[in-house]
Amino acid sequence: MFSSMKKFLIVPPLDGSSACVVTGCEEALKRLGHTVVLFDSSAWFSMCSALQRLPIGVQQQDVFSGRAIDLIAQSILAVVECQDIEYVLAFPQSPLNSSIRKEMQKQDITTVLWMTEEYGTFPFWRKLVEGYDVVATIQHEPFISELSVLGHTPVYLPFAANGVCCTPVSTHTAAEDLIVVLGDASDELANVLTKHIDRGMVLWGDGWDAYEQFVPYYQGSLGRLTRSERKALYRDAAVIVNLHSPDIGSGDAVNLETFAIAACGGFQLVDKRMLMEGMFSYEELVIFESAEELSEQLTEFVDDRNSRLEYARNAQKLVLAKHTYDHRMKTLLSELTS
Amino acid sequence: MKKFCVIQLGTLSDLLQTKRLILSLCRGQADVHLCVPAPFASAASYLYPDVTLHLIDTSTEFVEDSLRVFFSENHFAAVYNLHDSKKSLVLASMMSVDRTYGHWEKQGRSFRSQWLTCNSRVQGRKRFLNTMDVWAHLVSLPVPSHTVNPIAMRKGGGIGIVLRDEFGRVLPIAVLAGCINAVCTASRETDVVLFGESADEPLVTELLPFLKSSVAAKTVIRCFESTFEEDAELIASLDMLVTPESPLMHLAAHLGTPVNAFFHSSAWCMENGPYGLGHKVWQSDVACAPCVPVKDCAENFVCMHVFGEEKLQRFLAGKIDSEYPEFVTGYVSMLDEVGVTYMPVFGTEKHAEERLAFRGIASEFLGITKISKTVLAGRENFYAEQDWLMPNCLVAEEEEDV
Numbered sequence: 084m085f086s087s088m089k090k091f092l093i094v095p096p097l098d099g100s101s102a103c104v105v106t107g108c109e110e111a112l113k114r115l116g117h118t119v120v121l122f123d124s125s126a127w128f129s130m131c132s133a134l135q136r137l138p139i140g141v142q143q144q145d146v147f148s149g150r151a152i153d154l155i156a157q158s159i160l161a162v163v164e165c166q167d168i169e170y171v172l173a174f175p176q177s178p179l180n181s182s183i184r185k186e187m188q189k190q191d192i193t194t195v196l197w198m199t200e201e202y203g204t205f206p207f208w209r210k211l212v213e214g215y216d217v218v219a220t221i222q223h224e225p226f227i228s229e230l231s232v233l234g235h236t237p238v239y240l241p242f243a244a245n246g247v248c249c250t251p252v253s254t255h256t257a258a259e260d261l262i263v264v265l266g267d268a269s270d271e272l273a274n275v276l277t278k279h280i281d282r283g284m285v286l287w288g289d290g291w292d293a294y295e296q297f298v299p300y301y302q303g304s305l306g307r308l309t310r311s312e313r314k315a316l317y318r319d320a321a322v323i324v325n326l327h328s329p330d331i332g333s334g335d336a337v338n339l340e341t342f343a344i345a346a347c348g349g350f351q352l353v354d355k356r357m358l359m360e361g362m363f364s365y366e367e368l369v370i371f372e373s374a375e376e377l378s379e380q381l382t383e384f385v386d387d388r389n390s391r392l393e394y395a396r397n398a399q400k401l402v403l404a405k406h407t408y409d410h411r412m413k414t415l416l417s418e419l420t421s
Numbered sequence: 422m423k424k425f426c427v428i429q430l431g432t433l434s435d436l437l438q439t440k441r442l443i444l445s446l447c448r449g450q451a452d453v454h455l456c457v458p459a460p461f462a463s464a465a466s467y468l469y470p471d472v473t474l475h476l477i478d479t480s481t482e483f484v485e486d487s488l489r490v491f492f493s494e495n496h497f498a499a500v501y502n503l504h505d506s507k508k509s510l511v512l513a514s515m516m517s518v519d520r521t522y523g524h525w526e527k528q529g530r531s532f533r534s535q536w537l538t539c540n541s542r543v544q545g546r547k548r549f550l551n552t553m554d555v556w557a558h559l560v561s562l563p564v565p566s567h568t569v570n571p572i573a574m575r576k577g578g579g580i581g582i583v584l585r586d587e588f589g590r591v592l593p594i595a596v597l598a599g600c601i602n603a604v605c606t607a608s609r610e611t612d613v614v615l616f617g618e619s620a621d622e623p624l625v626t627e628l629l630p631f632l633k634s635s636v637a638a639k640t641v642i643r644c645f646e647s648t649f650e651e652d653a654e655l656i657a658s659l660d661m662l663v664t665p666e667s668p669l670m671h672l673a674a675h676l677g678t679p680v681n682a683f684f685h686s687s688a689w690c691m692e693n694g695p696y697g698l699g700h701k702v703w704q705s706d707v708a709c710a711p712c713v714p715v716k717d718c719a720e721n722f723v724c725m726h727v728f729g730e731e732k733l734q735r736f737l738a739g740k741i742d743s744e745y746p747e748f749v750t751g752y753v754s755m756l757d758e759v760g761v762t763y764m765p766v767f768g769t770e771k772h773a774e775e776r777l778a779f780r781g782i783a784s785e786f787l788g789i790t791k792i793s794k795t796v797l798a799g800r801e802n803f804y805a806e807q808d809w810l811m812p813n814c815l816v817a818e819e820e821e822d823v
Contacts, residue, residue: 097813097814098810098813098814100813131810131814132815134811136530136815137530139530139531140531141531141532141533144531145805148805148807148811149805149806149807151811152806152810152811175809176813178810181806202791203791205809206782206788206804207809209782209785209801210804210808211809225792
């Protein structure tokens, strides 16, 4: 472990996404005794937004966008130099570019990426990882090996929960008939969820508005919710259907919501992901492997408050014990010093 | 029934290179519409009998009333606008559509599919994708590359020779004659058909004395006005088409007639080579190739003269020596998961490894391969940071293809 305090710069995503992760990292590093400087990425958003609206041709757009990102990245480098930063922690949407990261490496600054996107849906990762010493990833093989081949130090670092979100499960007063659906729509899912719509349902994600029966209950993209709104939603829903992918059972990484719902003491039905094994068991999560199984589980649990509370308690306990940002940052720090 | 529209206002070669996209859209009995320049009406109806054609006057930005009415009364699931010319953008902008791919404009700002932007960053010899595949992959999971054109096979009708390339250029007469003589020797074939325009008769008169007497005696001259369908009928019967980069080359590939192509000047086989299996390309590999088309060449068209080298002509005649000449690479066409590519069988080209890496990256981008094993670390410029940072900086939703 670290014998002395280190100085970090965290570069949040330009678009304000992953706010929970950024805050989780910042607070955890501070709790662990390190100094954290937070770059104000959001202040640059309006400049980039203005560029995205200029009535110009595509080649000019490419040039201007590249310059804008370089300007922000140069500013970050200046902060790093002025503030004697030792470690830079960034995310896929952080406004850095590979040349500035390589410049930081030359100055013996350790550059760290928490790759919070799945590589299969984020092909840009090959460019993104350039100039990072350490790449922490929410996925395991074959991505970990590929990162090693490319010369990076890979760290398997799943998402986590923020311990401060926790409130005792026994104090929750869930509206008994509210089913919250988080995730993207598919015909198969829409078909089974329609059977349960009368129990009271709200849906977040993409594509639900294409189904007439869900339109009155569709809330929009999950990204529109603030941190406190999410906390309240996770805590107060009777059942949360947490969908990683419309293609059930196809992926590996466990999403942020799985941890966040558990930390908030919510009860979730979640689609199976390969990397759940070893992190969660059937004591904490009710996992489904098909749309039909989801339907059966909805029928079973929506009227069974006691079982739901037991699962929620187990999940909260496990997440607090093993899957907080403090745990993740300790894992990362031990890799940085090894 | 889903309704799609392809706007292809490019060249005749471009029209032929749109085949994989159109075949992909026609799956599932979709209602496919195709906007083409009016002079290509017969070619388009021959190539794509199942689509509805809209003939466009490309000499003006004005759009005919009948077309305006048609577009206003029809809604398309997707429009594929393949060029960024003014007329093309005007047409794309007047359609009622769920989603536009390729090029489009909105409130004075130009937009382009991310796939095209990434491809546009790869220039010169690193260009690795056939235009057919660039356009086809605007559709998710286009038809497999091996189903686009038949495997090329000899048909028994002799050798066709195309005199002029896409831009009207012709090899120096002695070089062209040498190539024809050598190819005829290799294939033991003396029946020859020369494809040209009526204005090419003096050129042919100059060429004939350079041909072997046995070849010249059995040479048919086809330097007159002919329809696309007549050309197709003849090319479909040939053993081989010897050609520079030209529309007839793409037509031969469409028909499954083997192509033996001589690529020089701006022609780059990786980008515009004949599509499908069974084709050969002799690619000029001089330092300045491929270039942009020019009338006066500072290098005195050295890229054309290299085909006249004796060593090369021995190879063309089927006499395989241990020493292969410099400045020409001999390729055969092959297919991979992305589309058509060309494997060097005579000579080497130093960017081959980088192109292979780009194909791996493209395959990942398209979701065909999860992690490609051909990609080199940190040596590619297919992506730039703005690709993933800037699109999320829009507050309001834009109609865009990301």
